[in-house]
Amino acid sequence: MAVEVRLPTVLRSHAGGASVVSVDGATVGEVLSKLVAEHPGMAGQVLTDDGTLHKFVNVYVDDDDVRYLQGLDTPVKDGAEVSILPAVAGG
């Protein structure tokens, strides 16, 4: 399935400045792994070393937070929009 991945501002420099990239994958996990493989500058910022979602990002399939779906196993349909948004916090 080819999905449109929307990138947060912090990752765009690793995709040549693009705010949206097209990635193939059947699940969110596959899409993100592929994304990092194609844009190695993003390594460590989207997925952690053990392959889980980084705590500084939230991922949505269309408008649903994948943490409330099946996480990285959430399936994605052709043409879906996967948005990576920063988790912003501080003290």
Place this chain on the structure above:
Amino acid sequence: MEMVAHCLAGLPDEACGLLVGSYGADEVAHLFPTRNAAASAMVYEIDPKDMLRVDRAARALGADIMGVFHSHTHTDAYPSPTDVAQASDPGWHYVLVSLRDTHPVVRSYGIVDGGITEEEVEVPRLEVPGLDLGSAPGL
């Protein structure tokens, strides 16, 4: 001013929101107050649902999220160690609003690789016909 009002309204907790405009530019085009999901006087977390809403709104405006503001209820308008550790975007403006004293203080910073650089904050003058407001510190 809208930012300070949102921070005052959020007391006793820290308040927060997002700055929208052109990523990397100096001017903030739009302000989007958000909820503090942590609902605490010590820490803030932009509510993820608000982040989604603002991301969509920014996209509709042809703009990007270019920074974040949050308040410090009892400390200075300066990034805390937590703020620096969690500052994930070197291109953003990090605005602090201190509510420690009677007059709120607003300061802006760039945070890159753990290094803090203060930026000048310019607030457009509020024009009220027939009323001379002078200039208030930080407002």
